Amino acid sequence: MQKPSRPPHTPLRLGTRGSPLALAQAHMTVAALRARHGWDEGAVEIVVVQTSGDRIQDRALAEIGGKALWTKELDRALASGEIDFAVHSMKDVETIRPAEIRIAAMLPRADVRDRLVGADSFAALPERPLVGTSSPRRAAQVRRLRPDAEVILFRGNVATRLAKLERGEAHATLLAAAGLDRLGQGDVGVTIPVEVMLPAPSQGAVGIETLSDNEAVLDLLASISDADTFDCVMAERAVLAGLGGTCHSPIAALARLEDGRVHLRAEIISPDGQETVSDALRIGRGDAAAAERMGRALLDRASPTLRALFEA
Numbered sequence: 047m048q049k050p051s052r053p054p055h056t057p058l059r060l061g062t063r064g065s066p067l068a069l070a071q072a073h074m075t076v077a078a079l080r081a082r083h084g085w086d087e088g089a090v091e092i093v094v095v096q097t098s099g100d101r102i103q104d105r106a107l108a109e110i111g112g113k114a115l116w117t118k119e120l121d122r123a124l125a126s127g128e129i130d131f132a133v134h135s136m137k138d139v140e141t142i143r144p145a146e147i148r149i150a151a152m153l154p155r156a157d158v159r160d161r162l163v164g165a166d167s168f169a170a171l172p173e174r175p176l177v178g179t180s181s182p183r184r185a186a187q188v189r190r191l192r193p194d195a196e197v198i199l200f201r202g203n204v205a206t207r208l209a210k211l212e213r214g215e216a217h218a219t220l221l222a223a224a225g226l227d228r229l230g231q232g233d234v235g236v237t238i239p240v241e242v243m244l245p246a247p248s249q250g251a252v253g254i255e256t257l258s259d260n261e262a263v264l265d266l267l268a269s270i271s272d273a274d275t276f277d278c279v280m281a282e283r284a285v286l287a288g289l290g291g292t293c294h295s296p297i298a299a300l301a302r303l304e305d306g307r308v309h310l311r312a313e314i315i316s317p318d319g320q321e322t323v324s325d326a327l328r329i330g331r332g333d334a335a336a337a338e339r340m341g342r343a344l345l346d347r348a349s350p351t352l353r354a355l356f357e358a
């Protein structure tokens with residue numbers, strides 16, 4: 047690939063949601079492009095696009111039921127030519143994307159772990175603790191660790207959730223370390239080892255999408271993509287695809303490179319935390335089929351009630 051030294055046109059329009067975290071990730075992407083190509087400040091313009099996920103704040107996402115809550119409007123802006131590429135938390139990008147849209151690049155992954163905010167450990171929480179989260183994975187993992195916990199709905203952006211905690215609406219909450227770090231809140235909470243709480247597929251990864259036929263922008267984005275992150279996140283997404291899972295399913299998956307192969311761990315957990323089906327294996331880089339099989343095999347070993355969660 048020829049190294050592009052000039053933008054295909056200026057300014058390039060980067061589409062993003064308007065939350066503080068989304069904007070921080072957009073600025074990271076601009077910085078990566080500018081550093082790689084020596085562009086000046088005006089080369090990339092940030093275009094904020096509001097998504098349905100941002101608009102609807104008072105209900106659990108699973109309840110809204112709509113798909114593509116974080117991406118639909120950005121997909122549309124790509125299709126209409128309003129933006130040249132879109133920056134997303136990969137965790138919020140649906141498993142199956144429209145054929146016209148391609149995940150073109152990922153920035154180097156940040157800390158993949160979760161942080162517990164409000165207590166020094168799960169054991170240190172009071173009896174029958176209230177834990178705020180809207181993630182089915184975190185809810186199930188919390189109940190596995192603390193069967194006496196009551197999980198309450200915590201939605202909104204990172205600052206909103208921290209404010210709810212501050213107001214005493216829960217004893218603790220869980221947030222992605224990556225998000226806290228990117229918001230300059232690296233000192234908030236205690237980091238939970240992945241052996242205790244396996245993260246969500248794609249956690250800590252920022253992805254950039256463009257139209258599948260936009261070769262100039264695809265090439266440009268490839269120039270800042272981190273191949274290790276890309277292959278690991280794609281493996282985790284393939285597990286999700288094999289499970290037929292979404293962000294509303296209690297699924298955790300984490301891939302790491304080890305001697306040129308992908309070490310993949312995944313688990314599904316019943317909402318009450320009583321049943322966990324997990325697996326770990328090594329697969330080749332880019333072997334999405336093997337990762338999908340791993341997802342399907344988890345389902346084969348699950349009880350009928352756990353399996354039913356994935357058949358909706």
Ligand SMILES: NCc1[nH]cc(CCC(=O)O)c1CC(=O)O
Pocket residue numbers: 135136137138204220221222223224225248249250251252
């Ligand atoms: N679902 C919201 C969301 N999407 C991405 C992140 C954090 C950043 C990341 O995981 O890359 C968060 C907040 C959180 O889970 O604490």
